[in-house]
Amino acid sequence: VFGAPPAQKEAVKRDYGAVRKAIADLLEADEYDDGSFGPILVRLAWHSSGSYDKATNSGGSNGATMRFSPESDYEANAGLKVARDLLEPVKAKFPWLTYADLYTLGGVVAVEEMGGPTIPWKEGRSDMDSGNACGPDGRLPDASLDQKHLRDIFYRMGFNDQEIVALSGAHALGRCHADRSGYVNPWTFAPTTFSNQYFTLLRDEKWSKKKWKGPLQYEDSSKQLMMLPTDMALIWDKKFKPYVMEYASDEEKFFKDFAAAFSKLLENGVPRTQGEAPAAASPAPAA
Template sequence: MFASLRLLSRRALVSQVSRVQSLAQAPLRQFSTEAAAPKSGGGGGTWAFLFGAAGIGGGLYYAKEKGYLDEFLSSTPAATTQPKVQDYEKVRKAIADLMSSEKAEDYDDGSFGPILVRLAWHCSGSYDKATNTGGSNGATMRFPPESDIGANKGLDVARKLLEPIKEQYPWISYSDLWTLAGAVAIEEMGGPPIKWRPGRTDQPDGKNCPPDGRLPDGAKGAQHIRDIFYRMGFNDQEIVALSGAHALGRCHADRSGFEGPWTHSPITFSNEYFKLLLDEKWNKKKWKGPVQYEDKTSKSLMMLPTDMALVWDKKFRPYVELYAKDDQKFFDDFAKAFSTLLELGVPFKEELPKAA
């Protein structure tokens, strides 16, 4: 009981701080409700909120405000059998409740958030714009070979966590559930509202699983990062913004081979990752595992070679410096890029307008 109260108090504090920052730094930012990974590993942590108690619909703000959900829900003759906006809010609340449960407090650093972000990231990051294959649509990670590749090791935990919600709301597709969970997790951990809309469908088997090798390999450098992200359609600034999700979570040696958190607050979304990259001195860790870097000050944090590439590469570094100085700019750019990531390759209905 007391553990649960502590968790709720901590989340309330994060929520209030985030709200104050948003109001102070972005006076034009409005909310309608105002309450609203590598070929063989390397993403073991994450390629990882409701604003007040009434914020059930915060993450669906854009979809509701722009009419995306209304059009989606009314676009088929069988409207009476289609889920309503309120139904998606119930799913959202169930995800938020899962994150604030006592069970969550016992996981890793006290939150399921980072692994839910990683699930959404990895099921979406397999997209190839040249062939229009992969991506979140289909939820093919339910099946081998995608479920078995090294980059997705440990994500069975996240999929199992969401299974009771799927059973409670069987009308939602796995692909919509997984991506919505990632959006909710970002917000629950103090991050920006993520534009999200429904419309993904599930594949019945693994025949269309994307090939291995489409997710980032944490052991490699700048050219590899560009190869991976350019394939999805992102540019250098979006690459750096999305990399900021490493503010969340940690790597696990039994999953990726790497070990440790990137930041001191691995369940709080912030620009700390960029500040640490620039302000700390990073040395190669002396251990029997793969090459990774540890901070000189505490030796409790780590960075992957792909992280260090962001400060070593002359085109990436200016964006690291930008986001280290301006957390609101980071929040805005990340929210836009992450929403795009979740929608890669999704054949939304033609009458459904694109997110602004």
């Protein structure tokens, strides 16, 4: 029996719908955190991309450099090995898929599966094969700092005040882990549902300093929820606050602005041929 002609053998169908489904199938996990790996996949997509520096066009999701030391060991990336390991079987099942595309698509699928907006995403990132291209440490935000720091970090990536607030709304999802960041607790009562609850809580709750030996964080009246100093900065800063109020009262607007800003984050630094529309065509969502 003869095999298929070589040309046909090599023609791999790049089925991103199947990749999306494989990622979606990994999310639910009763034994992990609040029952989903979704939040940590969103954090992985963000930290892979948030190393971008617009001035030098360095860092960003292209390259998937976070697989390598020193980037994998940066304090800001503590805990993300859980997310990278989770995605390994998807990489094994679809060997043609790059890690850089996988880590960004993981965040996109997670947001969508947790009830968030459709995020425009496009394949085409390539992988570096060593840590030589890792950006320097310190490009991700430090939660203990203030609005000036937030602007320094996010303006460097090419974001404006409105986009900073929209992106921060991802903290509707997930929680802090004492052994990763030193902080504890989730931001919202529904940490596996993408919503504007982060903003309604920032607006409506009375936040006070948590009395404990850990780093400064804020707690609500139930003492079950938290805000980081950088989260509080969004309601204290007079330019950020109007966006918090807007997203608290208009979830649709938040979803629309988040989708645009998150898509831009994942696209930052990705080389596209001239005239190619970035992140224009989003493959059909997994069935």
